[in-house]
Amino acid sequence: MKPKMYRKDLLTTDDIWNAVVSTISEFDFPTRDQTADQAFLAFQYYSELESGGHVSLLTWFSEHVEEVGITSFIDALVDALEATGAYDYAAVEKKYGIEIWQKLKALENGEIEEASFYAVIEQADREYDQLDGRIQELLETYFVDVHTELIDVIQD
16 A cells, blocks of 8 residues: 655655655565566665665675575666666676676685675676766656655645
């Protein structure tokens, strides 16, 4: 069930951002709703990459990745990023996502040295950082576009 909010409380981009973030933070992912799942994945991607890079992202989603497989997860993440218009970010995940997961698993199993794992992480994080935070603007625009699919907006 979608939360209800009054239009008067959703007048600015910041209002909508806060409302959507609050809404998707309550989701049990996956929700089986494409827009909700894409909003959740894209926002969590942004949040985790800003706070701790790719290591943080994989830590956050590790249980889910174990359930669905890394290829399925990366495909869904790339779809979510592309839905927001974050094509450059999607390209980084296409390039490194599966390799990072495989290196993480190999590291956990004692099959590789930490340096090999962190070399890939550092490269992926560097490419993310070179995109200069444009993802926040793209997410804001996306949230404005889809907020009525996630929230029942009551006209005042």
